[in-house]
Amino acid sequence: AQTVTQSQPEMSVQEAETVTLSCTYDTSESDYYLFWYKQPPSRQMILVIRQEAYKQQNATENRFSVNFQKAAKSFSLKISDSQLGDAAMYFCAYSDYKLSFGAGTTVTVRA
Amino acid sequence: EAGVAQSPRYKIIEKRQSVAFWCNPISGHATLYWYQQILGQGPKLLIQFQNNGVVDDSQLPKDRFSAERLKGVDSTLKIQPAKLEDSAVYLCASSSDETGVAGNTIYFGEGSWLTVV
Numbered sequence: 269a270q271t272v273t274q275s276q277p278e279m280s281v282q283e284a285e286t287v288t289l290s291c292t293y294d295t296s297e298s299d300y301y302l303f304w305y306k307q308p309p310s311r312q313m314i315l316v317i318r319q320e321a322y323k324q325q326n327a328t329e330n331r332f333s334v335n336f337q338k339a340a341k342s343f344s345l346k347i348s349d350s351q352l353g354d355a356a357m358y359f360c361a362y363s364d365y366k367l368s369f370g371a372g373t374t375v376t377v378r379a
Numbered sequence: 380e381a382g383v384a385q386s387p388r389y390k391i392i393e394k395r396q397s398v399a400f401w402c403n404p405i406s407g408h409a410t411l412y413w414y415q416q417i418l419g420q421g422p423k424l425l426i427q428f429q430n431n432g433v434v435d436d437s438q439l440p441k442d443r444f445s446a447e448r449l450k451g452v453d454s455t456l457k458i459q460p461a462k463l464e465d466s467a468v469y470l471c472a473s474s475s476d477e478t479g480v481a482g483n484t485i486y487f488g489e490g491s492w493l494t495v496v
Contacts, residue, residue, distance in 0.1 A: 272421075301482045311468050313422070313487035320482060359421050366435055367412070367485060369421030 291360030383488035404473030
């Protein structure tokens with residue numbers, strides 16, 4: 269079974285600053301997808317960004333960008349210009365035919 | 380476009396009692412998922428349906444959990460009898476399979492919070 273590891277249980281960032289969340293995964297597949305989901309206290313999972321493994325170019329969505337290192341099986345998320353609304357739990361997820369999540373990183377934003 | 384609907388939002392039951400959760404996916408979505416999320420952990424897939432057939436139920440505790448998706452639309456997840464360790468949020472999700480199963484954007488409901496006392 270594929271495993272997803274998020275080594276940072278908590279991260280804190282000053283408003284307007286940048287924070288990077290790390291994620292590593294284990295797979296023997298060559299074709300798969302990677303995701304970052306945001307989960308606010310309401311518990312509804314919201315897709316932040318998606319990366320296709322066969323694409324070398326790193327995905328970007330507004331203030332969110334990833335650093336995808338396929339050989340290293342690493343998939344980090346960078347949040348630029350952090351806003352108070354970014355405070356949430358962030359989950360890294362891997363999918364070939366089944367979506368598997370890491371344990372999550374809690375992000376707090378200091379005003 | 381209406382999102383994934385779940386009910387009830389909150390449920391408190393005693394151990395050994397039964398409970399059922401209902402999910403209505405986004406219209407036209409062929410794939411439906413049930414995830415269990417225990418506090419402080421990431422969601423764990425319990426069961427995945429493609430239309431009304433089961434694709435994956437390898438992590439569903441079949442001695443006490445059951446799920447069905449009649450007519451390939453709504454789904455019900457049942458727990459009987461409940462244990463204390465079943466306390467969790469049960470998330471339903473759906474996807475349209477336009478890009479193949481792996482690359483789908485999966486849309487989640489707000490979850491059903493279960494407390495077993």
